[in-house]
Amino acid sequence: MRAASVLEADEGRLPVVASEPQSASGLATRLELLRNTLRPTPHVPLAMEGMNLFAKLEYVNPVGSIKDRAAYWILKRAAERGEIRDETTVIESSSGNFAAALAAFTRLVGLRFIPVIDPNISGAYESFLRRICPTVVKVEKRDDTGGFLKTRLQMVKHLCATTPNAYWTNQYGNLDAVEAHYELTAAEICADFESLDSVFIGVSTAGTIAGVSRRLKERYPKVRIIAVDTEGSVIFGGTPRKRHIPGVGSSIVPQLLSHAKIDDVVSIHESDTVEACRALLRTHGLFVGGSSGTAFAAIKRYASRMAVSNRPTVLFLCADRGTAYLDTVFDPAWATRLE
Ligand SMILES: Cc1ncc(COP(=O)(O)O)c(C=O)c1O
Structure with missing residues (x-):
């Protein structure tokens, strides 16, 4: 494994520190290190x-909420199964905590992450995500229930279809989240x-x-x-x-x-x-x-x-x-x- 290098440091964002391309098992090992935190x-x-x-x-x-557990476990399991690799872009709809956890953990292990957020997100979380993630997608249109979730999920679907090597962590239906809280x-x-x-x-x-x-x-x-x-x-x-x-x-x-x-x-x-x-x-x-x-x-x-x-x-x-x-x-x- 070669030393980590700074890949990106523009537009006021925090630099993204990523390792040289590694195997899926290397990614799983790096994620496993997170367990200590x-x-x-x-x-x-x-x-x-x-x-x-x-x-x-x-x-x-470590990132400030219960969603750290699901974010860590979902990434770890996906890496172990070879579903995410170094070239993967993780995509997720979240109104705050889950996106913050994914942003921090993906950055730590050198993966790209696109959060899909809505106007209900707190200013502090939006600033955090914009500092860390090269792309943040904010939907503005309310869905038929008056909320934003369905609009966010439509956007996730669109991004997954148009982004190479996209992986949707799908916090709404991912059994690894259940396992995270069980374990x-x-x-x-x-x-x-x-x-x-x-x-x-x-x-x-x-x-x-x-x-x-x-x-x-x-x-x-x-x-x-x-x-x-x-x-x-x-x-x-x-x-x-x-x-x-x-x-x-x-x-x-x-x-x-x-x-x-x-x-x-x-x-x-x-x-x-x-x-x-x-x-x-x-x-x-x-x-x-x-x-x-x-x-x-x-x-x-x-x-x-x-x-x-x-x-x-x-x-x-x-x-x-x-x-x-x-x-x-x-x-x-x-x-x-x-x-
Ligand atoms: C602050 C906070 N509490 C509780 C929950 C609910 O957890 P779950 O999504 O596992 O039902 C969330 C989920 O995002 C959350 O952010």
């Missing part, structure tokens, strides 16, 4: 009446907890809930998995409506949902997400993003339905930090505009 994330206790509540801090992952996220939970009564998980592509629920049900047969969605999302059959907070909810029913073992669903209005994010900061000192607040709001709503006499052990995931939500969830003026 994906260390187990901590869980912390939060004071809450009637239960032993814990938050697993997924924002500690990484859920394995850590099993190592950390003797027993668990309820786990609340925000859903978007359903990769997290599918992988985590499958492993937790094996380890704790009586655990209840509560899926957390946002009002206006269609994942569990709701009426589609414009949503503003990324990371939780979807305008399609994700393929991976059928792999999840779910006991109940709670759907949260975005104004309750805002309140819960602020409460997590104010009361517990956790500065976390929209899906974390949505899960916390669901726990508070659900509390009366849990057997509090036994002080159940309850866990939720803090999927990302609050930084990207400063101009939305944490801005009082923005929040008053929510219907």
